[in-house]
Amino acid sequence: MKIPFAASEPNQPHCDDCAVRPLGICAALDRGELRELDHLGRHVHFTSHETVFAQEELTTSFYNLLEGVMRLYKLLPDGRRQIVGFALPGDFLGIAISARNNFSADAVGAVAVCRFSRTAFMQFIADKPHLLRRINELVIRELGQAQDHMVLLGRRSAEEKVASFLIGWRVRLARLGDATNTLPLPMGRQDIADFLGLTIETVSRTFTKLERDGVIEIVPGGVRLVDLERVEVLAAA
Amino acid sequence: MKIPFAASEPNQPHCDDCAVRPLGICAALDRGELRELDHLGRHVHFTSHETVFAQEELTTSFYNLLEGVMRLYKLLPDGRRQIVGFALPGDFLGIAISARNNFSADAVGAVAVCRFSRTAFMQFIADKPHLLRRINELVIRELGQAQDHMVLLGRRSAEEKVASFLIGWRVRLARLGDATNTLPLPMGRQDIADFLGLTIETVSRTFTKLERDGVIEIVPGGVRLVDLERVEVLAAA
DNA sequence: CGTAAAATTGATATTTCTCAATGAGAGTGG
DNA sequence: CCACTCTCATTGAGAAATATCAATTTTACG
Numbered sequence: 340m341k342i343p344f345a346a347s348e349p350n351q352p353h354c355d356d357c358a359v360r361p362l363g364i365c366a367a368l369d370r371g372e373l374r375e376l377d378h379l380g381r382h383v384h385f386t387s388h389e390t391v392f393a394q395e396e397l398t399t400s401f402y403n404l405l406e407g408v409m410r411l412y413k414l415l416p417d418g419r420r421q422i423v424g425f426a427l428p429g430d431f432l433g434i435a436i437s438a439r440n441n442f443s444a445d446a447v448g449a450v451a452v453c454r455f456s457r458t459a460f461m462q463f464i465a466d467k468p469h470l471l472r473r474i475n476e477l478v479i480r481e482l483g484q485a486q487d488h489m490v491l492l493g494r495r496s497a498e499e500k501v502a503s504f505l506i507g508w509r510v511r512l513a514r515l516g517d518a519t520n521t522l523p524l525p526m527g528r529q530d531i532a533d534f535l536g537l538t539i540e541t542v543s544r545t546f547t548k549l550e551r552d553g554v555i556e557i558v559p560g561g562v563r564l565v566d567l568e569r570v571e572v573l574a575a576a
Numbered sequence: 577m578k579i580p581f582a583a584s585e586p587n588q589p590h591c592d593d594c595a596v597r598p599l600g601i602c603a604a605l606d607r608g609e610l611r612e613l614d615h616l617g618r619h620v621h622f623t624s625h626e627t628v629f630a631q632e633e634l635t636t637s638f639y640n641l642l643e644g645v646m647r648l649y650k651l652l653p654d655g656r657r658q659i660v661g662f663a664l665p666g667d668f669l670g671i672a673i674s675a676r677n678n679f680s681a682d683a684v685g686a687v688a689v690c691r692f693s694r695t696a697f698m699q700f701i702a703d704k705p706h707l708l709r710r711i712n713e714l715v716i717r718e719l720g721q722a723q724d725h726m727v728l729l730g731r732r733s734a735e736e737k738v739a740s741f742l743i744g745w746r747v748r749l750a751r752l753g754d755a756t757n758t759l760p761l762p763m764g765r766q767d768i769a770d771f772l773g774l775t776i777e778t779v780s781r782t783f784t785k786l787e788r789d790g791v792i793e794i795v796p797g798g799v800r801l802v803d804l805e806r807v808e809v810l811a812a813a
Numbered sequence: 814c815g816t817a818a819a820a821t822t823g824a825t826a827t828t829t830c831t832c833a834a835t836g837a838g839a840g841t842g843g
Numbered sequence: 844c845c846a847c848t849c850t851c852a853t854t855g856a857g858a859a860a861t862a863t864c865a866a867t868t869t870t871a872c873g
Contacts, residue, residue: 413727416812421727434716441720471708478715479671483678485722490650490658492729493773497861528820536730538862543821559870575653734829765852775830780853796838 353377357453359405362429367473379463380453385446391432394443400454401433407450408525412533413442422534423485425526427511433457434474435481447526492536495575500535501545502573505555505562523561549573590614594690596642599666604710616700617690622683628669631680637691638670644687645762649770650679659771660722662763664748670694671711672718684763729773732812737772738782739810742792742799760798786810 354360354373368376380403385391391402394413409426423442426432432444433455464470491503509522517523524531532542546562549555554570556563564570591597591610605613617640622628628639631650646663660679663669669681670692701707728740746759754760761768769779783799786792791807793800801807 413723415727415731419731421730423723423726435719437713437716437720441723465709466705468703468705468708471705471712472702475708475712475715476674478712478719479674482672482715482719482722483674485719485726486650486660486678488726489660489722489729490652492726493658493770494652494656527818533730539820540822540863541861544861547821764850776852777831777854778829781829784853 352382354380357405359403359429363403363431363477364434364470364473365403367470372467372470375463379455379459381455383452383454385450385452387446387448389450390443390445391450391452392440392444394440396440398433398436398438398440399457401431401457401460402444403453403455404428404430404432405451405453408447409444409450410447410526410530410534411442411444420533421536422530423488424481425508425530425534428515431477433460435478447530497535497537497541497545498548498573499575500537501531501542501549502570503575504531504535505564505570506574509564520564520567521558521561522564525560589619591617594642596640596666600640600668600714601671601707601710602640604707609704609707612700616692616696618692620689620691622687622689624683624685626687627680627682628687628689629677629681631677633677635670635673635675635677636694638668638673638694638697639681640690640692641665641667641669642688642690645684646681646687647684647763647767647771648679648681657770658773659767660725661718662745662767662771665752668714670697672715684767734772734774734778734782735785735810736812737774738768738779738786739791739807740812741768741772742801742807743811746801757801757804758795758798759801762797 354365354377357365359365365373365376382405385407391409392398392400404426406428409430409432410422411424411426411432412420412422414420425447426444435441464474491500495503505522508524509520512518512522526534528542528546529539531537532539535542537545546555546557549570550557552569554564554566554573556565591602591614594602596602602610602613619642622644628646629635629637641663643665646667646669647659648661648663648669649657649659651657662684663681672678701711728737732740742759745761746757749755749759763771765779765783766776768774769776772779774782783792783794786807787794789806791801791803791810793802
């Protein structure tokens with residue numbers, strides 16, 4: 340059975356010993372600001388498949404992802420889904436959002452976040468130019484990734500899409516310290532398909548083909564990049 | 577013959593009587609800031625197909641588009657192109673760009689821009705929280721559009737893509753005051769194709785089909801939305 | 814161990830692309 | 844003013860990639 344509601348942590352930890360402290364937003368904060376932030380954030384847990392926030396909803400909170408993976412997606416009225424990104428620890432969700440959410444977000448596996456009230460956080464950053472600049476930087480980086488992804492969606496073949504996905508995922512995990520050629524893929528095939536603009540069958544067939552070609556090996560819960568170089572060539576810069 | 581180099585205006589106009597003054601960045605500036613900006617910007621003209629800046633180049637300038645249309649695009653090594661957006665008057669190019677350009681930009685027809693030195697502009701905004709917030713807003717809006725476009729590229733049919741494009745283009749022109757059902761399409765079919773992740777032939781066929789169905793009428797230099805409602809249904813919100 | 818969900822595989826359908834030809838319009842030089 | 848040429852758009856026929864539908868197989872989980 341699933342726990343229906345997100346549980347709030349009883350003993351609130353401090354920013355000082357936060358795992359994602361050197362990542363994302365918090366990296367730009369000085370000692371005093373961190374202390375201030377300590378009072379604004381609350382740790383919240385979500386179980387797999389729980390929705391953290393939904394498209395079109397009024398944005399009441401911002402989230403700093405501490406642990407786990409989230410999928411960020413948009414739905415068409417007829418149910419077609421496009422995943423616009425996967426969030427990893429250190430990613431800050433909400434800055435890139437106006438009064439209403441542009442997309443939905445839910446947990447892929449267990450997730451822990453640091454939640455901030457939107458208004459409180461807005462107030463916190465309002466007159467801190469260095470923080471505003473930092474946030475700007477982060478949003479601009481996201482925009483750049485979005486543009487890269489447009490190229491992938493609009494102009495690449497299924498095989499190139501899958502290869503690019505693996506390379507991109509690897510790079511992101513590497514930045515979190517997990518620098519190995521065996522990639523965990525906590526999201527399902529359908530998620531990958533909806534991220535790459537493909538069907539689940541095409542994703543599955545492409546994985547199989549890459550494995551037959553000796554480029555990757557499909558392992559439980561992920562993939563091993565047998566021939567990294569070749570994956571990179573397929574991803575075609 | 578084409579004029580090979582962009583011509584710099586001899587008599588520099590003032591922000592006060594700038595056509596795009598109430599749009600984009602400048603809308604957020606007060607009297608004094610505008611006067612300051614007057615000294616930073618230089619008007620520059622480009623002729624059709626001229627490149628304003630190129631992908632990977634070091635970003636030395638920001639541009640406020642005054643007149644005309646620009647296409648913003650990324651190229652794959654093998655020449656495939658994805659247009660990530662079209663810029664219209666009032667759009668500010670550069671904020672969303674880091675040290676190196678994320679994409680190339682060139683003129684679709686004649687273009688006039690107000691050019692700023694990157695360093696001077698950065699200095700200008702550095703300690704103006706209200707301006708930083710405004711820029712944030714604009715980048716976030718762009719990111720939202722990018723995410724919408726991902727849905728289009730990844731999950732929509734050719735017909736839906738074309739219909740969405742027409743609706744989106746109409747909305748943008750309407751914001752500039754041109755609120756009619758006859759849309760000028762200054763960009764060519766290949767540009768539309770590269771924006772929508774289609775081939776030129778598919779775009780052409782889709783236009784023809786929409787015309788046969790009595791939804792649009794293809795006119796020289798553009799398209800008339802005969803049955804706006806139906807276009808909107810096809811665009812499928 | 815049994816059941817449900819997820820992934821894979823196969824056969825076929827459909828969409829979109831590719832290649833090739835034709836047609837229309839804009840600008841040029843005679 | 845009229846051929847001429849060039850580019851761009853359209854159209855057609857066939858090919859290819861990916862989607863769809865259906866059936867297994869595998870994995871995860873109680």
